[in-house]
Amino acid sequence: MSDTRVIGVDVGGSGVKAALVDVKRGELASVRPRIDTPQPATPKLVAATVSRLVDQLGGAPSIGITVPAVVRSGIVRTAANIDPSWIGTDAQALFGEQLGVPCVVLNDADAAGLAEVRFGAGKGRSGVVILLTLGTGIGSALFVDGELVPNTELGHMEFKAQEAEHYAAASVRKANNLGWDHWGTRVGEYLAMLTMLFSPELIILGGGVSRKFDRFAEHVLAEVPSGTDVMPAVLQNQAGIVGAAMSTQKHPVTE
Ligand code: BGC
Numbered sequence: 001m002s003d004t005r006v007i008g009v010d011v012g013g014s015g016v017k018a019a020l021v022d023v024k025r026g027e028l029a030s031v032r033p034r035i036d037t038p039q040p041a042t043p044k045l046v047a048a049t050v051s052r053l054v055d056q057l058g059g060a061p062s063i064g065i066t067v068p069a070v071v072r073s074g075i076v077r078t079a080a081n082i083d084p085s086w087i088g089t090d091a092q093a094l095f096g097e098q099l100g101v102p103c104v105v106l107n108d109a110d111a112a113g114l115a116e117v118r119f120g121a122g123k124g125r126s127g128v129v130i131l132l133t134l135g136t137g138i139g140s141a142l143f144v145d146g147e148l149v150p151n152t153e154l155g156h157m158e159f160k161a162q163e164a165e166h167y168a169a170a171s172v173r174k175a176n177n178l179g180w181d182h183w184g185t186r187v188g189e190y191l192a193m194l195t196m197l198f199s200p201e202l203i204i205l206g207g208g209v210s211r212k213f214d215r216f217a218e219h220v221l222a223e224v225p226s227g228t229d230v231m232p233a234v235l236q237n238q239a240g241i242v243g244a245a246m247s248t249q250k251h252p253v254t255e
Contacts, residue, residue, distance in 0.1 A: 005060040008245030009050050010108065011067050013037060013081055013136050016046065017237075018053040020060065021245035026119030028238055030057055041082055043089045047098040054099055061101050064244035066108040067091060068139065070151045074105050080156065080165075081137050104247045109133045110150050111243030112206050112233070113141025117148075118246065120204070120234040127201040130154070130194060131233065134187065134207040138165040142198070154194060164190050170209045184216030188223025195228045206233035 009018040016037055020030035033056045038045035050065060067086070070077040074092025079085075095103040113131035116122050122129045126145050133139035138155030141148060155165035166172065168190045173183040191203055203224075205213065213232035224230055233239060 004062060006062045006064070006245040006248055007054055007057055007060040008111075008241035008243070009053060009063065009065040010111070010240035010244060011037070011046055011050070011065060012108070012240075013041075013068065016049050016053060017241060018050070018057060019238075019241050020057055021242050023242075023245050023249050026115055026235070026242050026246075028241065032238075032241065033057070040085075042085050043076075043083075043091065043094055047094050050095060051098050059099075059101075062104075062245075062248040063095070063099055063101055064104045064106070064111070064246070064248040065091070065095055066106060066111040066240050066244045068108045068137070070153060071105050071107050072151065076105075077151075078153070102248075104244075106244065106247050107139070107141075107151055108240050109139025109206075110141045110148055111241075111247060112139070112235075112239035113143060113204075114148060114243035114246050115235050115239040116204050116206065116233050116243075117141075117143050117146060119242070120239065121231045122202060122204055125202050128198050129202045129204065130198060130200045131204040131206055134168070134170040134205060134209050136169060136171045138169050138190075139207075157193075159190055159193060170207055180212075180215040181219050184219025185223060187216065188220040191220060191228075191230065192223045192225065195225055200228055202229045202231065204231055204233050206236070206239060208237065210236055 019028040019032040022029040076086040091105040129143040131141040140154035168186045210232040
């Protein structure tokens, strides 16, 4: 499999990014073109955007694609931060028809988690590991001894009388002009609840803010019970692309 070309595509709220991926090393193997997410971000328009990116990269026989939603057997089931017309869409079939090759479609946080657990902050860790992406919303990926439990959606748990992602996502800090200390405490409180429920060995914080971990780490850690490590993601904004590509290897699609 090592010489197989694999493309990973990360469909986000503002941009769609793609690259060839070296799935053995967990690294990008090409440039990483980006196109603004079309508005409205309907399945048809997003599929056309993905197709342009794949063409720019010269195509591949295996393509993994993330979407910010629950995906079961290739079908999108939720649309918290994407166009509602995705619900019920067979994304695997849609992308497969558009791109002309077998595609695997999975949740964006699950993809980032696959990459971080294999190649990043979670490498070599056993037991329960949780990756959270702190962005527009909160995405989650739950692992037990390296095995993904998909579509956990822990960002939508009720916390302090609202959805957790409305309390502690990175977008909430900006929208409410919260200081890093205040926001870090919110994240820490949320992690403390997850710790109570799952007793994780490690919680990995991903999303763009993982680069600024130093600014809020102290406030997060003050809330989290000892015995659970909290670390920033190391693959940062490449994790989704790398994980998307990895998913094509783990669960190969047969025609
Ligand atoms: C969605 C998740 C997604 C997360 C991060 C949430 O609102 O429900 O599926 O992983 O945002 O994009």
